[in-house]
Amino acid sequence: MADNLSRVDGSRVLADLNALRAIGAYKTGVHKPTFSEPHMRSLHWLAQRLAEAGLAAEIDGIGNVLGTSTKPGRKLLAGSHLESQNYAGWLDGPLGVVYALEAARVINADPNATGAVEVASWCDEEGHFGSFLGSRSYVGGVTEAEIDAARDRSSGKTMRDALREVGLAGRPRARCEPGRHIGYLEAHIEQGETLESGGLAIGIVTSIVGIWQYRLSFTGEQNHAGTTRMAVRRDAGLALARLCVEIDDRFPAVAGPRTVWTTGRITLDPGAPSIIPGAAEMLFQIRDDDPGVIARLEQLLRSLAADASARGPCSVSVERIRTGAPAIMDPSFQEAIAAASAACAGGRSLRMPSGAGHDAQILATIMPAGMLFVPSIGGISHHWTENTEDTDIVTGAEVLVDACRRLLAS
């Protein structure tokens, strides 16, 4: 009779995901910045579901939700995050949390299953206040001083004020208990079109690429857009546009097959229609899982900037503001996901690196970690149109729960 209980309930998984979508809904997606009202409502929603599943649930002093089990034996940690980018998709984060919840429901109640799944929702994976603050706090990587300094990137509100407003100020922050877990497993949408275009159901993540981020600052001369002749201008915005194009023309020859680079933000100062920009800034990012490739690209970036400065009329400086080492996913976790894919998804899986950062890369610094992907329709992500076919969502849940069983039994 344990058989009914021990099966993934696909309609329950979809209902839970839709319940989370209804909290902070925006078009067909959600708007749930970290510590917003809908984000907090989602955390409380999860805590209640965890309690119903027989886990002890707590929301800690940095907004992590942890569901722990008293079932004896080996324990596997699984989860993802519940906040979203602004006006973004419904599955980025909640998918992995609901899968973990379903795994706990199915496995922890099954007397024939070894051990238990514990559930985590890591706060602020989307980086509204910082970089992986929730999971880094759990592994011991966040100081009180970092929290003191953290501010919402949109509103400028301090993290301390936000924690106070949502009632989390003064609560202790949960810390990983060494040796408690055999590892960490996270499911996520792919956020790319590799699986969909290959007709595949599951991505077995081999590594999470590192992110190197740079601030490029251009200095020219602010002046009047009507009275300053073209010949004497030092237009920092134009210098920025030229370097942007040059990077895009020159990077492909040096990049690896999976390297990506992005200019996500451009600011002209002062940014008025009748003023020649005297200063300009761009945020530039490179991702690859090969640090050798990154080193070559950074060298090229610096030499393009130096050439532009030397040519004039504006000067360019390059500052590296983020250095990301790639995180390798544990081979036994990759094997477990592959076996589960063979059993539950007809083997329609592919080993692939993750181009996006995930909390799994933080957990991987202290325990074995693994990740699986489900397809993203059209590869769309970080946008409210982000979506995955219901059948793919259910298959992903079945693979994740089966992988959990295998890891706990091994």
Place this chain on the structure above:
Amino acid sequence: MADNLSRVDGSRVLADLNALRAIGAYKTGVHKPTFSEPHMRSLHWLAQRLAEAGLAAEIDGIGNVLGTSTKPGRKLLAGSHLESQNYAGWLDGPLGVVYALEAARVINADPNATGAVEVASWCDEEGHFGSFLGSRSYVGGVTEAEIDAARDRSSGKTMRDALREVGLAGRPRARCEPGRHIGYLEAHIEQGETLESGGLAIGIVTSIVGIWQYRLSFTGEQNHAGTTRMAVRRDAGLALARLCVEIDDRFPAVAGPRTVWTTGRITLDPGAPSIIPGAAEMLFQIRDDDPGVIARLEQLLRSLAADASARGPCSVSVERIRTGAPAIMDPSFQEAIAAASAACAGGRSLRMPSGAGHDAQILATIMPAGMLFVPSIGGISHHWTENTEDTDIVTGAEVLVDACRRLLAS
């Protein structure tokens, strides 16, 4: 004995300009956005100086200050503006107002001088709420509906709220009395380096160039900066940078000798470091006093945008959002300034178009108008370091007052 009274007092002119600089001082410049506290204090300061000079002073329902004279005979209107760009220079605007005040003091009190100078400070020449709202209101070009819709471009505050807060709501707006003035004369800093580099004291403005402004909108596909391969990206920011560079490469062959073009503002949507911009926008401006040149450049702009759209991967649309006809300065006003320059500045003058827009172009639609420039150190303008040598300021005042005399006597 009228001789003492009838001379320009250079130290009084400099003291007045420094008094205005002290109101809303920012470094060596000022920060006086329209209807800010320091802007309003400057208007009241002027009203008091006008009254002391024997003029009837009023601040009207749109923030114009008008000083009118009961002296019989011909009347010449002179002035400029008192608000500033944000964190900008101390002379852009106040110079022309203080010169006009000095002209009224010297000429109106001189029994040997024909007629009188009346003084105007036009509100919002710098366009915080709209385009030349004060002078356009005076010539009858601003409807109540336009004021209803106007908002501060920085804060978003409505003009109605701002007028209410500074106590101007409900006041009538002053309108030009047909036939009252023989014309309008305005002095301004050059805002370029032509006079300084030529060792000249006075620019005799021949025309004020038209400003054509465009909004270029780029549509791509918003996506994740880590998971989306370079080959399938539709990066709207990169498409914008490419067009920016192409414009700058292709415009010189079609432009006239004095044409200028500027990309003053760039916005990437959503503007986050890890998101490929799905949309981007640039504000682009062209200025010339030859509408034929503008027409050719607009055609080139539209064809570059169409080619970029056709090439893909992003689409580009071009919308003209401002159409400016050049304004010709009255030949008899140009002659009067030239004669005054010969008398007061050793003839160190040059006829030149104005690349910047000024209230004189609005007044020119209903009466003869003229403008003179004084040198800008280093050509710097719209920045707090903007400055002019004291000797050049005083020479400019002498030339303006002498030109007023000549115009009133002619």
